[in-house]
Amino acid sequence: MVFVVEYRSFGMLATLPRSLGKALRPYVGHAAAAMIQEVQRSVDAYSLPLRGVFGRVLVVSCERAVRQYVDCIGDPDVRHDAWAGFYRMRGRIEFTEGRSLEPLHDSATIGARAGWRAMRPIVRGLGVGPDVVALAAESVFVYVDELCATTIEGYQEAQAKADGAVPARRRRLLELIAQAPEGSACSIASLAEGAGWRVPKTAAMVALQRTPRAQDFPAGLLDDSVLLDLQAAEPYLLAADPDADLAPLKDELIGWRAAVSPVVPLADAPAALRTARRALLLTSDDAPGPVIWCRDHLATLWLLAEDFLGAELAKQSLDPFTSLSEKQQKRLSETLLAWLETRGGAPEIAQRLGVHPQTVRNRLRQLEELFGDRLKDADDRLGMQLALRAQRLMRAHRRDEGSPEN
Incomplete structure (x- = not known):
């Protein structure tokens, strides 16, 4: 099944005054240049010289993103087929060049902020009301999230041709949830569809630690609903129902320690993972049992958070x-x-x-x-x-x- 991006941002943009789009059109290049500069300064993966395919793709991606955004303002009839095709191609290029989704999302979020900073004084200088400014700002980040989701579709198309595509997608998905870039809900849903994973409303993050006497982690005992990354420098997993999902591991974590965060909304997963990793640091190796439940040590973790x-x-x-x-x-x-x-x-x-x-x-x-x-x-x-x-x-x-x- 192919995940379908709803493109809600285009409907939002169509409700803005058409005169705003006309006024912003001469500044497309200015905003794109600000985006490129900030992305190259802030994201190591995109700090290379703007030469060859890399340079052309980055420049055109930023310019096309701003142009499509401006063209859609006040116009519900703008077509999006070519735009979507371009960003799917961008996703295939990202996979082919060996980059992960992390720099892609970082560059999109950072670029969106830079582009809006460049456009905001112009928007305000036009004398539009605060409601219009607020909707324009909100639509920027909805638009960028949908752009990322479209890019992920292309990334997945390329990834599907490689061996081990689904496990790789699940690791990418877990990585994205653990980092939770701004406005990532649509991108998470897109990746989840490609990985065959149902997105839960809440989940617990589980930090894992291998001791010198550890045997292989018994990943085969986990349900498919659990996302797991044992290749990370600090292994971890996500469990929507940790009591049930981790029960099969009770007597099998030989040489492993695990700290289970409280169950939180998915948007709070990064903080939950930090809490679980903190729990591993603050508890000794001779703690009773290999599993530490953070819910039993909340006061301690809070007092020693910093x-x-x-x-x-x-x-x-x-x-x-x-x-x-x-x-x-x-x-x-x-x-x-x-x-x-x-x-x-x-x-x-x-x-x-x-x-x-x-x-x-x-x-x-x-x-x-x-x-x-x-x-x-x-x-x-x-x-x-x-x-x-x-x-x-x-x-x-x-x-x-x-x-x-x-």
């Missing part, structure tokens, strides 16, 4: 400790955290810490001298508690890694 934020919070919330020795800081930190977590008296805190109640009373007096009224302020107490918990978690993480504590 080391520098934890350090800044500690600097701000625990600044009275800076005048103390490391030993004093450690004793008072554990006492302060126990008090914040329990708000109990000296006997209860003493039992929790395994020290004498009088020792706790002495420490609490020291804390009152150091922090004063800040101990009565709810926001200050929350900052202290979060900072102390983050410090405790980070110390445990460093011990797991075998690193000396500071």
Whole structure:
């Protein structure tokens, strides 16, 4: 089955004033030049000199994209056959020259932004209303996504002639979802159709880690709905229903560790994958079982999401400790955290810490001298508690890694 691009952008453009298209037509070359310059500056794969087939294809692609966009403004009768044929050919060229879909999508998104930046002052200078400007801007990115989807059709046509086309498509699809370029829904749907994969509304991203004693990953036990890339530098997979999809792997992940993100909308897949990879870093090799479920460690992952934020919070919330020795800081930190977590008296805190109640009373007096009224302020107490918990978690993480504590 061939995926059919709906080309919704053409209908959007047709509702704009035709006078806007006429006014923008002299600036097609200006916008295309801005696109080419920014793409060559920002995307390594397209930074080559503008010579030969490469140069002609890049220049014509940008010029044709802008011209078709402008021609469609206010005109519902513009034909798109030749335009679509050209970008399918562009997709075949991309595959033939060995480029992946990542630079293609990057160049389209970056080029769209550059082209709109070049055109925006002209549009506003024409005195059109804000609704027209907003629709013109929205249509740019819908148009570019559909252009990418058309290019993917050609890419798939060329890819279908190569060995292992479907597995390669599935890896490309997973790569695109994991990166989620701006406005990629149409492109994801196009790739999914070619890969025979049904796009779910939500999914979990699973980060994988091979240990030295690892056997081959049991990919054959996974359902076809699971997308998997074992060739990536950091292997990973996508599962729409992780509890069910990963169940067959329960006793088969010999030498492998896996961290499963929460189930999220597909647009949040990049953040979910970062969370899963973070979970692998923050958990030790001797964690119970090979599968780590991030949903069971959300507070820890949140507190340790960015080391520098934890350090800044500690600097701000625990600044009275800076005048103390490391030993004093450690004793008072554990006492302060126990008090914040329990708000109990000296006997209860003493039992929790395994020290004498009088020792706790002495420490609490020291804390009152150091922090004063800040101990009565709810926001200050929350900052202290979060900072102390983050410090405790980070110390445990460093011990797991075998690193000396500071």
